[in-house]
Amino acid sequence: MRGTAVVVGAGIAGLATARGLLRTGWTVHVLERSPDLPSTGTALGMWPEAMRALDRLGAGEHVRAASVEQRGGRLLRPDGTEIARIGPGRTARLVPRPALLAALAEGLPPDVVAWSHPVTDRRTLSGADLVVAADGVHSPTRAALFGVGPRPLGTVALRGTVPGPAAGVTETWGPGRLFGITPHDAEHTNWFASVRADVLDAAASGGGGDPQILRRLYGDWHPAVRRVLDALGDSPVDRRILLDVPPLPSYVRGRTVLLGDAAHGMAPNLGRGACDALLDATALVGALTAAPDVPAALHRYDAARRRPTVRTVRAARLANSVSTARHLLPVRNAVVAAAARLS
Numbered sequence: 001m002r003g004t005a006v007v008v009g010a011g012i013a014g015l016a017t018a019r020g021l022l023r024t025g026w027t028v029h030v031l032e033r034s035p036d037l038p039s040t041g042t043a044l045g046m047w048p049e050a051m052r053a054l055d056r057l058g059a060g061e062h063v064r065a066a067s068v069e070q071r072g073g074r075l076l077r078p079d080g081t082e083i084a085r086i087g088p089g090r091t092a093r094l095v096p097r098p099a100l101l102a103a104l105a106e107g108l109p110p111d112v113v114a115w116s117h118p119v120t121d122r123r124t125l126s127g128a129d130l131v132v133a134a135d136g137v138h139s140p141t142r143a144a145l146f147g148v149g150p151r152p153l154g155t156v157a158l159r160g161t162v163p164g165p166a167a168g169v170t171e172t173w174g175p176g177r178l179f180g181i182t183p184h185d186a187e188h189t190n191w192f193a194s195v196r197a198d199v200l201d202a203a204a205s206g207g208g209g210d211p212q213i214l215r216r217l218y219g220d221w222h223p224a225v226r227r228v229l230d231a232l233g234d235s236p237v238d239r240r241i242l243l244d245v246p247p248l249p250s251y252v253r254g255r256t257v258l259l260g261d262a263a264h265g266m267a268p269n270l271g272r273g274a275c276d277a278l279l280d281a282t283a284l285v286g287a288l289t290a291a292p293d294v295p296a297a298l299h300r301y302d303a304a305r306r307r308p309t310v311r312t313v314r315a316a317r318l319a320n321s322v323s324t325a326r327h328l329l330p331v332r333n334a335v336v337a338a339a340a341r342l343s
Contacts, residue, residue: 001288001297002026003129008141010034010113013260013277014134015104018112019057020285029128033118037105041097042159042238043068043182043190050275051093053282054103062103067095068183073169075336080222083173083333084340092271094183094190100274130294131256132284134277137243137265145253150243153267153320156200158210158239159192162231166190172225173333175199176326179218179225191228193218194242194269196324210237242267244317247310252298257284264309269319272312280305 002025007014010032018028046054046063054060072088105113122144125131133141137150166189171180176199184190193214195203203216211232218225245265251258260277284301291297325332 001291001293003294004127005029005130005132006031006125006128007132007134008119008125009134009136009260009262010037010101010105010115011134011136011260011277012100012104012274013262013281014132015101015108015113016053016057016059016278016281017132017134017259017284019059019104019108020281021288022108022112023058024285024289026288028112030113031117031119032113032115035116037101038098042161042192043094043096043184044100044274045070045182045271046093046095046100047271047275048091050278053275053278056282057104057278059103059106062106063095063100064093066099066103066185067093068185069093070169070183073171073182075340076170076172076222077333078172078174078218078221078225080172080224084337086171086340096184097274125256129255130288132259133256133262134259135262137245137261139258139262141256142245142248142258142262145256145258146248148246148248150245150265152197153242153244153317155194155196155242155267155320155324156239157192157194157242157268158214158237159190160232160235160237161188161190162228162235163187164189164227164231167224170224171323172221173323173329174218174221175329176324177217178323179221179228181224181228189228189231192268194320194324196326197241199326209234210239211235242320244313247313248306250302251306252302255294255298257298257301259284263305264313266309266313267316267320269323270312270316272316276309276312280309 004027007030071091075083161184166183169182177195180192182190251263259280287297287300
């Protein structure tokens with residue numbers, strides 16, 4: 001089956017879908033409110049299933065060339081002692097967000113993406129056989145179709161990169177906050193912090209910018225965290241309130257389909273958001289290739305993707321809560337360590 005598609009959003013889900021549909025003979029037009037692809041962004045984990053999706057889209061080799069392979073990681077206490085080893089049997093590739101988006105955009109005809117083109121009137125989408133809503137966690141399309149907005153997790157993320165390579169992947173859990181370190185590329189370290197909102201507010205009451213607040217929150221933690229804090233200087237820090245999307249009754253309404261964060265925005269704790277966006281895209285392209293018409297394809301896509309992503313959203317929400325808990329931390333750590341040994 002072939003047809004015409006309008007994709008709202010040129011993020012990971014939108015570009016992956018556009019790329020896949022173009023490869024199967026569809027006519028595709030992408031509408032993106034930003035003026036261009038981003039030039040900055042932190043590293044994203046690509047699990048093996050995401051790499052297989054990228055290979056099906058013809059972007060796998062580009063991502064491999066721009067990424068760093070990493071096997072497993074460690075959960076630590078603030079003093080640097082180990083709680084558990086995580087995922088020792090699984091290999092992921094860590095790729096900077098700009099590199100991933102560039103890989104997905106590579107080779108697209110120049111007239112496919114309309115930059116600086118927000119959708120202000122849904123009537124502009126009326127001529128296509130298919131509308132793909134990949135417009136993010138704050139998705140206006142989802143709000144218009146289902147009346148559902150994102151919900152806060154009660155935590156705030158701060159993240160960035162600093163010069164120097166990372167020795168591996170660690171996530172350090174303290175009371176009401178965590179600090180993660182991963183490779184960004186061969187010459188830079190990716191870092192991220194997640195803090196309960198009230199803990200962050202208390203730290204911010206002392207004044208100063210985000211680097212100063214981070215030093216109040218994490219300045220007495222183990223040396224690997226302090227190295228990152230020392231390298232921050234007064235560089236800008238990406239700060240955002242963490243949100244997820246409540247379970248939806250469907251990812252489809254008529255000829256419109258939701259993908260990625262628009263459908264199932266989730267806490268970042270499981271490192272699954274970008275991976276699931278890619279799996280959405282390849283599932284949709286596969287369904288549209290195999291089904292006799294658009295309604296049958298969208299039904300197949302919804303059946304394949306909604307239940308597993310709803311489970312992942314719930315698991316990520318739980319992980320966000322557990323990793324930033326403030327009470328019974330020895331019990332939490334013992335349970336996590338036992339679970340890691342059994343996995």
